[in-house]
Amino acid sequence: MAGHGTDGHPHGADRLCEAGDRVYSRAVRRGRVPRVEADAVPCLLELALLHPDPDDMAWLVPTSPQEVMTRLLRGVYDEVSASQRRMGSAVAAFEWYAGLGPLPQNAVGEGSAIRVLDGLSRIQAAMDTATDACTTEVLTVQPGGIRPEHELTEGLHRAMALRGRGVRMRDLYTHVARHGQGLLTYLELMGDAVEARTLEEVIDRLILFDRTVAFIPANADRTLALELRHPALVQYLVTVFERLWRLAIPLTAPLPETGIEGISYRERSIAALLAEGHQDAVIAERLGISVRTCRAHIARLSETLGAASRTQLGVRIAQVGLIGPARGADVSPSPAMRLPDPGSRTVR
Missing domain, CATH: 3.30.870.10 (Endonuclease Chain A)
Known part of the structure; x- marks a missing residue:
């Protein structure tokens, strides 16, 4: 609500300054505005009313008015609800507690x-x-x-x-x-x-x-x-x-290479957790992905390694060295490790 923004624009999204109103209105009408037009109104970026266009960082695109309105109304609703709860319970509750007697010396307080x-x-x-x-x-x-x-x-x-x-x-x-x-x-x-x-x-x-x-x-x-x-x-x-x-x-540096052709870094992480015996849901939670995405990666791992079952997949994960640490991005690359031939006796 009000009170956010830079020193030169002390307002919230619900009460834009005149310059901010002009630039934001223009962005909504046109779909985007050049970044230079927002230099004089940094409040629009700070209030997340404009954000960089992922396709061209020299332009800014507007947050939809509906999303801004929802955000503002949610804040107003939370403030009103909190005030109502305080008004309805604070006086009666704390007068009652005060009548119970002195607090013990080890009572939990703000400090x-x-x-x-x-x-x-x-x-x-x-x-x-x-x-x-x-x-x-x-x-x-x-x-x-x-x-x-x-x-x-x-x-x-x-x-x-x-x-x-x-x-x-x-x-x-x-x-x-x-x-x-x-x-x-x-x-x-x-x-x-x-x-x-x-x-x-x-x-x-x-x-x-x-x-x-x-x-x-x-x-x-x-x-x-x-x-x-x-x-x-x-x-x-x-x-x-x-x-x-x-x-x-x-975040600006690339992820380490797996050192194994055809295996992505995320698949290497999944392979290591599979080798430890974790279920799909646990792996997904630990890596911050959905169970569906996790299973898709496991299926791709099985196909890449030529494994017909989870047990066989575990064996082949160990054979190609996916359990060990990934090679850091600053290490000189070596020839990619070759996957075992699915038809060879060593992987049956």
Whole structure:
């Protein structure tokens, strides 16, 4: 709503400045506008009303008015709903609690080292507080596959505010996230304030602010979270992040080669997990892809390796060396390993 944007354009998508109104209206009518026309109205990019045309980065295309309206109405609805809940329960509830007597000395309060956050609204409120207090660094681990564009859009305002305060951000994703245009657009808008790397697999979601407070999920559907402020726990998570970061590949660098002709990097990852005995659903979750996509890759692996069964596929995965680590992108390439002849005795 109101309050977002640059210093020169302090407004939200529901109340555009005059210059922003002209450029956005022109973009909606024509389907796109040259990037130079938006130089004087950075608010349109910060509010995600315009975004780069994937086919020609010199042009900007508009977010549909229907999508913008849905986003605004959702925010208004959330604000009204939250206010109604507070008005309906706060006074009665806390007057009743106050009458129960003094709290014990070890009661959990706002300054606790470990705090359970129950419900998405409370989680978001705690995250907003930590974001507002952040001054130097944000580290995040984002599991799963391609990030939904609405998630990236909703997080863009907070990220822009952090960038405006000079906060540096480092994000870890799975390799699958490389295929999402929304993530590439988000990183382009953020510039050098955000650095992103990818891994085959990452740990569950983790967000660290200034190396003093961390947030992690506390259940599978992420309706519960833990806010951690204990120095030892936070430092442990920072160490985990830094070690994963060192192993990860910059988003701007190519993925390592498999060294085996006809086998893609993702298929190599699936092959390694198959060799460990994991089921399709587990492999899909760990690599951030759908079960259907996972099974399609397994079928292609079986065809490429000439395997007629899952058992035979496991044998051939081991024979061609797909279980070992992939060769790094900075290593001089060697001749591609040849797959065994499906008709030879060694693979029967």
